Amino acid sequence: MIDDANAPLIRREDRDGVAVVLLNRPRQRNALRYESWTELSAVLNNVIADGSRGVVLAGADGFFCAGGDLKSGPAHGSGPFGPAGRVEHAQRVMEQLKEVPVPTIAAVEGAAVGLGWSLALSCDLVVCASDAFFAAPFVARAVVPDGGLAWRLTQQLGRHRAASLLLRGIRLSAAEAERLGLVTDVVEPGSAVDRALEIANELAQADSGAVEMTKRLINSAESAQLAAFHPLELAMATVAQQRSAATEGRTAFS
Amino acid sequence: MTQLPEGTPELTGCNEILVAVDGPVRIVTLNNPDNANAVNNRMHTAFTRLWTALADDPDARAVMITGTGDYFSAGGNLVEWLETHVNNPVTRRAGMRDARRIVRDMIDFPLPVVAAVNGPAVGFGCSIAVLCDIVLMSDRAYFADTHVASGLVAGDGGSVLWPLLMSLLKAKEYLMLGERIKADKAVELGLANRVVPHAQIKQEGLAIAHRLAALPPRAVQDTKRTLNLHAQRAITGILEYGISAETECFTTPEHRAAIDKFLDR
Numbered sequence: 316m317i318d319d320a321n322a323p324l325i326r327r328e329d330r331d332g333v334a335v336v337l338l339n340r341p342r343q344r345n346a347l348r349y350e351s352w353t354e355l356s357a358v359l360n361n362v363i364a365d366g367s368r369g370v371v372l373a374g375a376d377g378f379f380c381a382g383g384d385l386k387s388g389p390a391h392g393s394g395p396f397g398p399a400g401r402v403e404h405a406q407r408v409m410e411q412l413k414e415v416p417v418p419t420i421a422a423v424e425g426a427a428v429g430l431g432w433s434l435a436l437s438c439d440l441v442v443c444a445s446d447a448f449f450a451a452p453f454v455a456r457a458v459v460p461d462g463g464l465a466w467r468l469t470q471q472l473g474r475h476r477a478a479s480l481l482l483r484g485i486r487l488s489a490a491e492a493e494r495l496g497l498v499t500d501v502v503e504p505g506s507a508v509d510r511a512l513e514i515a516n517e518l519a520q521a522d523s524g525a526v527e528m529t530k531r532l533i534n535s536a537e538s539a540q541l542a543a544f545h546p547l548e549l550a551m552a553t554v555a556q557q558r559s560a561a562t563e564g565r566t567a568f569s
Numbered sequence: 570m571t572q573l574p575e576g577t578p579e580l581t582g583c584n585e586i587l588v589a590v591d592g593p594v595r596i597v598t599l600n601n602p603d604n605a606n607a608v609n610n611r612m613h614t615a616f617t618r619l620w621t622a623l624a625d626d627p628d629a630r631a632v633m634i635t636g637t638g639d640y641f642s643a644g645g646n647l648v649e650w651l652e653t654h655v656n657n658p659v660t661r662r663a664g665m666r667d668a669r670r671i672v673r674d675m676i677d678f679p680l681p682v683v684a685a686v687n688g689p690a691v692g693f694g695c696s697i698a699v700l701c702d703i704v705l706m707s708d709r710a711y712f713a714d715t716h717v718a719s720g721l722v723a724g725d726g727g728s729v730l731w732p733l734l735m736s737l738l739k740a741k742e743y744l745m746l747g748e749r750i751k752a753d754k755a756v757e758l759g760l761a762n763r764v765v766p767h768a769q770i771k772q773e774g775l776a777i778a779h780r781l782a783a784l785p786p787r788a789v790q791d792t793k794r795t796l797n798l799h800a801q802r803a804i805t806g807i808l809e810y811g812i813s814a815e816t817e818c819f820t821t822p823e824h825r826a827a828i829d830k831f832l833d834r
Contacts, residue, residue, distance in 0.1 A: 356621075363663075407621070407677075416666060527662060531809060539805045546794055 325354040326375065327361075333515040334358075334367040335508065338431075341376035346384035347430055349391045349401045352408045359411055368523075369515030370415060372438055373422040373508050379447070380431025389458075389556055398556035402461045403549050405430060409437040409462055413534055416527040418518040422511035423447050424504065426486075433462025439530065441497065442511045443489050444504040449497065452484030458555045459548070466544045470537075471496060573635075573771055576600070580622050583615035588623075593630035593782040594775065595623055598637055599694070605643035606636040608693050610653055610664070613645075616697075617667045620674040630782035632678075633774045634701060635685040636694075639767075641710060644692025647831045654819045655828065665816045668725040672808055675700040676800050679790045681781040685774025686710045686752075686761070696726035699734070702793060703777055704761040706752035707770040712760060716815070718747045719831075720824030724815030725808070733803045734759040 326339040336358055338345035362370055374380050383389055383401065391400025412419060412434075421427070421435035423443035428450050435441050435449075451468070453460045460481055468477035472495055480487060492498040502510045518526065576587025576598050585606075589596040597619065599606040608616070623632060636642055653660040675682075675697070684701035688710050695712045698704055716723035723744045731740040735758045743750060743758075755761040765773045781789060818824055 353625075360618075363666075414666070414670065416662070524658065524662065528813075531813070535806060535809050538809075539802070542801045542805050543798065546798060550791075 323354060324348065324351040325358050327358050329367070330512060331516060332367060332519065333369040333371060333512060334362045335371045335373065335512070336362070338372075338374045338380050340384075341374075341378070343384065343386075344378050344381035344425075345374040345431070346381045346386075347405070347434070348384045348387045349404060351384075352401070352404045356408045356411055359408070359415055362417075363415060367417060368519035369417050370419040370438075371422055371508060371511040371515055372412075372419060372434070373511070374424065374431075377505065378425030379421070379423040379427040380434060381426070382429025382431045383461075385456075389461075389552065399461075399549060399552035402552040405433075405462055406545050406549065409434060412437045413530075416530065417523070418515060418526060418530075420511040420514055422507035423449075423498075424507050426450065429453060429460075429464075430462045433460075433464045433467075436464070436467055436497065437462070439533075440499045440511075440514060442500040442502060442507050442514070443492065443498050444507050445489050445501050446504045447489045447507075449487040449492050450484055451481050454482055455484045457558070459551045461548055461552050463541060463544065463548065465548070466541060470540075573598075573775065581615040581619055583611055585609065585612045586615050586619060588619075591775065592779070593628060594778040595626065595629045595632045596775065596778075597623075597632060597634040599635070599642045600637045602637045602640070604646060605640040605689070606638075606694070607643040607646045609646040610649050613664065613667055613671075613693075616671045617674070620671075620678045624679055629680060630786055631778045632680055632682045633685055633771075633778040634682060634697070635687050635771055635774060638688070639709065640688040641684075641686045641690035641698060642694025643689060644694050644715070647828050651828055651832075655825065661816065661819055665725075665812050669808060669812050672696070672700065672725055672729065672804065676797050676804065679794065681778075681789055681793055683774050683778045683781065685765075685770050686712075687767070687770045689713070691715060692726065696730075699727070699730055699760055703781075704755075705763055705765050705770060705774050705777070706755055706761045707767040708752050708764050709767045710752050710770075712750040712755050713747060714744055715747045717745055719827035720821050721818045722811060722815040724811030724813075728811055729804050729808050730800060731760070733800060 322339060324339055326337040328335045389401040390398050419438040420440045421438040423435055424447060426448045427435040432449050451460055451464055465481060468480055489501050493501050500510060573596055574589040574591045576589035578584045578587055580588040585601040587598045587600050601607060623629060654664055682701040684698040684704045686698050686706045690698045691713045692715055695714050714723050714727040727744045739758055752764040756764055
């Protein structure tokens, strides 16, 4: 069995010039620690530096991601920004992911929950298995959605459906997610990575300059609102974490 | 001039950008003295990692940035430029991507940053200085944004931020004509906070950095963040356009002529 303490939190396997980036804490359902974001950031830098033609982002062992790691919690360091240090770190790395000049495709098996969902939505395309689900159960844990999820869901679904998902934390099925435009391709369980690789290979034939510039246009369409939203999200996350209710909520669910 | 603590390339992995630790203050020194601290491609890439690395330092509370010797930074390195920005579209795109990231990273950087502009700050050097939070200028220093004269759009520099600091008309004047802006004029325009006698510039910068470092960290950092939301909103869309427009200029005969002229010197 893999010794988690020594295994990298993010693993990279290249296939035909496409970087398959795997969240690699399978026994914790690939929950994201602070260090996961640091490693992801480094991997993304390398992906750009060595000229990969695309990125497929997936979870090890057939499960995408359970969200932020509840055991280690969102705090990082003892400084004034400690309580939500991971939130800001995650924001930055997800922005970095959006800036990657080649196509990025999330391949979701199992589920993408909370911050894991935010991460999947930061990719250009989202492929998911037909039995996968999405959920944002932040409020049940007495914290607030992060990774831009409140903004994105409200933007995409309208205020009331977003509120239903965010306040009640209910699960969204793959079919429903596709219908709402939160998933681009639904595939047989177990084949999400393969399908994502197919798409990445198809896109690798396109002119890289046109791809990069088109991605910039897409990013620009939302950058103004996100620029104002991110700091607010961070402030709310800090307040939420400082409330004792947050600690109790976390304990109850971990 | 009082000696500053010795910097090392440990954090940046780049001998030309040194970082020194002085209690809670980190001193960043542009260190390419044979070329007036001009920013070569290696330094440019290191800049894309510098701010994140400094933000991850839990003991840091403020940063000062300055240059080795009597220059702040002469801007880009045109010798390398020909190879990476003019002749090769792939590395050109990568360079512009980095340029975009550096501007954003500086605006997002949580700690207060003091620029001790110890000499000429031109082009990229000028952009970096003005993105800091408090800008001190040696009485021998000047700013100049020379993009236009060399055939480029001032995409990653003045045109993005200057209109927030000075009148739009003045920004146009200095960006289009590319004239030098001496220290006292820079203060008058709003591009710098104050002029300091040359011999004291680094010491004065360090003193202010320590003052900032001693303030309640949360209050000072969130105040910076709040104020920089203005900058963030101001650059949104504009930086993207400016850099795209600048990217298109590298292959023009005018830019080529400007490089040839420089190389002939």
